[in-house]
Amino acid sequence: MKIVVCVSHVPDTATRIKVGGDGKTIDSAGVTFIINPYDEYAVEEALKTKEKLGAGEVVVVTIGSDNCKETIRKALAMGVDSGVLLKDENPRDSLGIAKALAEEIKAQGAQMIFMGKQSVDYDNSIVGQLTAELLDYNCIPVVVKFELDGEKVIAEREIEGGREIVQTSLPAIITCQKGLNEPRYASLKGIMAAKKKTIEEKAAATYTPTSEIIGMHLPAGKQPGRIVGSDASAVPELVRLLKEEAKVI
Amino acid sequence: MTNKILAVLEQRESIIKRSAFEVAHTAANLAKDLNTGAEAVVVGNSVSNIDEISKYGIKKITHLKNVELENYSSSGYTEALVAFAKESDFEVLVISNTALGKDLAPRLSVKLGAGCVVDCIKINVSGNDLNFTRPTYAGKALIDMKLLTSKKVITIRPNVFKAQVSENSQPPEVIVKELASVNLNSKVTEFKKAAGKLDVSEADIIVSGGRGIKGPENFHLIEELADALGAAVGASRAVVDAGWRPHNEQVGQTGKTVSPTLYVACGISGAIQHLAGMSSSKYIVAINKDKDAPIFNVADYGITGDLFEILPALTSEIKKTK
Numbered sequence: 001m002k003i004v005v006c007v008s009h010v011p012d013t014a015t016r017i018k019v020g021g022d023g024k025t026i027d028s029a030g031v032t033f034i035i036n037p038y039d040e041y042a043v044e045e046a047l048k049t050k051e052k053l054g055a056g057e058v059v060v061v062t063i064g065s066d067n068c069k070e071t072i073r074k075a076l077a078m079g080v081d082s083g084v085l086l087k088d089e090n091p092r093d094s095l096g097i098a099k100a101l102a103e104e105i106k107a108q109g110a111q112m113i114f115m116g117k118q119s120v121d122y123d124n125s126i127v128g129q130l131t132a133e134l135l136d137y138n139c140i141p142v143v144v145k146f147e148l149d150g151e152k153v154i155a156e157r158e159i160e161g162g163r164e165i166v167q168t169s170l171p172a173i174i175t176c177q178k179g180l181n182e183p184r185y186a187s188l189k190g191i192m193a194a195k196k197k198t199i200e201e202k203a204a205a206t207y208t209p210t211s212e213i214i215g216m217h218l219p220a221g222k223q224p225g226r227i228v229g230s231d232a233s234a235v236p237e238l239v240r241l242l243k244e245e246a247k248v249i
Numbered sequence: 250m251t252n253k254i255l256a257v258l259e260q261r262e263s264i265i266k267r268s269a270f271e272v273a274h275t276a277a278n279l280a281k282d283l284n285t286g287a288e289a290v291v292v293g294n295s296v297s298n299i300d301e302i303s304k305y306g307i308k309k310i311t312h313l314k315n316v317e318l319e320n321y322s323s324s325g326y327t328e329a330l331v332a333f334a335k336e337s338d339f340e341v342l343v344i345s346n347t348a349l350g351k352d353l354a355p356r357l358s359v360k361l362g363a364g365c366v367v368d369c370i371k372i373n374v375s376g377n378d379l380n381f382t383r384p385t386y387a388g389k390a391l392i393d394m395k396l397l398t399s400k401k402v403i404t405i406r407p408n409v410f411k412a413q414v415s416e417n418s419q420p421p422e423v424i425v426k427e428l429a430s431v432n433l434n435s436k437v438t439e440f441k442k443a444a445g446k447l448d449v450s451e452a453d454i455i456v457s458g459g460r461g462i463k464g465p466e467n468f469h470l471i472e473e474l475a476d477a478l479g480a481a482v483g484a485s486r487a488v489v490d491a492g493w494r495p496h497n498e499q500v501g502q503t504g505k506t507v508s509p510t511l512y513v514a515c516g517i518s519g520a521i522q523h524l525a526g527m528s529s530s531k532y533i534v535a536i537n538k539d540k541d542a543p544i545f546n547v548a549d550y551g552i553t554g555d556l557f558e559i560l561p562a563l564t565s566e567i568k569k570t571k
Contacts (some may be wrong), residue, residue: 015368126355133359159348225549
């Protein structure tokens with residue numbers, strides 16, 4: 001079986017965000033880019049699934065500029081067989097990304113797709129569901145437990161206050177949440193092997209944007225508040241402030 | 250006048266959720282601003298509090314009903330809602346940005362040929378145009394955006410848009426539509442409740458613990474304060490990665506982004522990825538030994554001291570006020 005895992009190349013979560021000169025995107029000068037943390041769970045689950053099946057192939061797909069190859073290499077070093085870079089120099093909205101992914105998934109003939117539940121840049125968390133609807137595939141988002149039994153898919157997904165157990169069947173897209181697994185580290189051997197693996201480059205499918213960013217700005221900074229005290233004797237005053245000033249308890 | 254705005258309401262265990270009333274009220278306000286009408290729809294088998302909807306400015310609600318929809322089904326809900334929305338030609342669908350809303354909104358947008366914007370914290374109306382503000386980078390930056398399509402699917406962040414109750418409301422017009430069939434390609438077979446009583450993403454008050462709590466055996470101090478306040482228990486990434494707490498409690502960039510009325514950070518230094526996930530809380534209290542900890546830069550009130558001494562005192566003081 002061919003398994004596709006979709007990844008994205010995002011600023012490290014420790015990044016301090018500055019607005020770029022265009023006023024619409026971040027200033028990426030000096031920013032370290034990494035594989036999207038949730039996509040690591042996706043790569044791990046794809047590899048585990050292939051190992052369990054004892055046969056098959058895992059292909060990593062991303063969309064973006066040449067810089068994204070770094071993130072593809074990371075997945076290859078973890079054990080993914082080959083990579084595809086769908087080239088587009090311009091940022092896309094979620095539907096634009098989903099359309100390019102859907103085209104590639106169709107071309108690959110893949111029935112089982114994993115991706116992170118959201119990328120930690122735009123935080124939309126909808127690409128999996130959009131891609132699935134474009135392909136008429138099933139989709140279970142925010143998965144913390146996954147099981148494939150023939151054509152049958154059983155997954156647990158995180159929702160408010162607990163977990164839903166969801167049943168569906170292939171072809172399916174699973175979006176992965178922290179807790180699903182422990183992503184493996186790339187071994188030295190894996191890193192060396194990754195250098196020999198192929199990354200196919202092709203133009204991403206064209207699309208017409210359905211949204212437009214007008215501007216990006218930083219949230220209004222909070223004024224540092226009041227230090228009420230330095231030990232338990234400050235507790236009554238803190239409670240009074242919460243009650244009478246903030247009126248929150 | 251036809252209603253062009255549709256509030257898609259979420260029910261769990263037959264009860265329409267509070268976040269859905271925020272959706273109803275937001276839809277009613279949008280309708281006013283756009284000079285049109287709004288109505289609501291709810292999907293499920295039974296709904297017990299359907300009449301409450303009129304308090305939030307909605308006069309008409311349709312219940313898409315089938316016994317197979319006792320539990321959530323993404324395929325079943327999508328099919329039923331798409332058919333309903335097409336039939337009445339709604340232009341704007343509003344949904345809450347909950348697990349269900351996030352799952353459903355993109356699916357509806359594809360099938361309706363609508364643009365989709367999620368997790369809005371502000372909607373500006375000027376003339377017939379809608380502009381949306383939403384957080385990115387877990388709240389480290391905000392973007393203003395618009396949809397270029399005439400049909401729109403919007404999700405709004407829970408706890409941000411208020412559900413104001415209007416006075417002297419009449420009971421709503423309720424239309425029950427029995428669905429002949431349900432698409433169950435994908436369905437929920439069971440719901441497993443988490444051990445905690447409240448989820449951080451839905452709580453009004455959150456008490457969170459960080460590395461300063463020193464070990465999982467001391468987390469009862471956090472839980473007791475949370476109990477006294479009627480709050481949810483949260484945790485920092487360090488604490489979750491160490492295996493002290495389950496990841497569904499994690500607040501921050503690789504956990505949940507929250508905006509409760511009150512956030513109490515205990516023994517949390519305030520790494521940038523944690524701050525991103527909670528600084529939009531209305532009030533923040535920080536308790537930390539290190540007076541230089543970054544958490545104090547966003548806190549409204551702070552105590553720079555030993556949490557092992559302060560937390561029990563705070564818990565008993567809160568109990569006294571109740």
